[in-house]
Amino acid sequence: MxxxxxxxxxxxxxxxxxxxxxxxxxxxxxxxxxxxxxxxxxxxxxxxxxxxxxxxxxxxxxxxxxxxxxxxxxxxxxxxxxxxxxxxxxxxxxxxxxxxxxxxxxxxxxxxxxxxxxDVSGIVNALDWAGASEQQSIRAAIVGGGGTATSAVAALRVLGASSIDVFVRSEARAQRVKEVAERIGVLLNFYPLDSFPAHSAGYTTAVSTLPAGAADPLAEQMQTPLNGALLDVSYDPWPSAIALRWQELGGSVVSGKDMxxxxxxxxxxxxxxxxxxxxxxxxxxxxxxxxxxxxxxxxxxxxxxxxxxxxxxxxxxxx
Missing domain, CATH: 3.40.50.10860 (Leucine Dehydrogenase, chain A, domain 1)
Structure with a gap:
């Protein structure tokens, strides 16, 4: 065997x-x-x-x-x-x-x-299955600043990111994400969570770490065509609203099941x-x-x- x-x-x-x-x-x-x-x-x-x-x-x-x-x-x-x-x-x-x-x-x-x-391996390989690959010009984003976002920072670093945009409700509650970024030499740029739709078309790779349903309001506001890969770590229901909208706008998606x-x-x-x-x-x-x-x-x-x-x-x- x-x-x-x-x-x-x-x-x-x-x-x-x-x-x-x-x-x-x-x-x-x-x-x-x-x-x-x-x-x-x-x-x-x-x-x-x-x-x-x-x-x-x-x-x-x-x-x-x-x-x-x-x-x-x-x-x-x-x-x-x-x-x-x-x-x-x-x-x-x-x-x-x-x-x-x-x-x-x-x-x-x-x-x-x-x-x-x-978890880092899970994120890297899920994104790889969605079409992301290791690259020097990766433009990366994380939606949410909870526990999974910590591993997402490391995974995006493996894929080549030296800076990552992080969209959160409260930067003060993302301390662990900041700590891992400092340990591995990644620059984080924090933005309000509700501003993600306006920026979404600029990313080659994105990870949504929000609980099921929490990203639905963001999906409703996304309008610009996309060509990047999105991992939504939630998977019930699937496709999630943000994954469905991401696909409709031309991007590729993968679920938390794959991770x-x-x-x-x-x-x-x-x-x-x-x-x-x-x-x-x-x-x-x-x-x-x-x-x-x-x-x-x-x-x-x-x-x-x-x-x-x-x-x-x-x-x-x-x-």
Missing amino acids: SDFEFDSALLSGGQAFVLGHPVEHSLSPDLHTAAYRFLGLDISYRRLDTVEDQLPERFAMAQSQRNVLGFSCTMPLKSAVKKFLDEQTDFAQAVGVVNTVYWRQGQDAAPKVCGHNT LMYQAVDQVKLFIGLSPEDRLDDELQMINSMCAAIGLEERTRLPQTVSSIRQLKLSERYQ
Whole structure:
């Protein structure tokens, strides 16, 4: 099945969970279950509604049961989870948020609790599927300044952006976005959220991080023809109003489902003891099993591997 010999006996009966609040509508169990079935691995993956105060309990459970392979962390835990880690990858430290927790054997008998960020890979590959590509002349925008915007800054940096326009209701509430931009050397320009329609035609690549329905008023005001790519991280309903309008004006769009699927590919690898850089012989077939599980169109090429700090193109000042 792959270049790597899975220890099926070791993984048999393994568990993984998606943690966050709320998580009852998460599609992660569909994606992970499809991948493990394809790989022939007996691993269960379930939703576990978790707020920040419950994190000590979740990590204590993992330590006591010894068969927990990993946690997928969604809002509001992507920063809070870091204090429970023994180490983070360089990439996760640069991005500043962790969405993937996994265990690795340390030099002593106790496994180490590790953290990584696969959201950046998810965003880069979703935008790539929509037609965006790494370029020196990228003109990039982010709509919204919440948790996903932090990873979006890093993803747009991987794609070549040195400056990004950010459209928010309150610049003061986008502190984490500012922090990651400073760490990786990206210049941010803040604008009022309701001014995005007037600027939208100027971007080759845009990411809307707003909750479902929150961008609808912006869509109604967009009038100028477009030729850029938009990732709308919301996906229910789909197409969203802003995605539909973006397409009507000539641009290409991709949904948060695609982002979720691509980031899950790296999580699966980490949970079964590999790294994101490791390639499976039948990786494209596994990905298409995951796509089928949540109603995405079949992929025709492998995703980029996005997990190295080098891909953030840090200048000497920021290294």
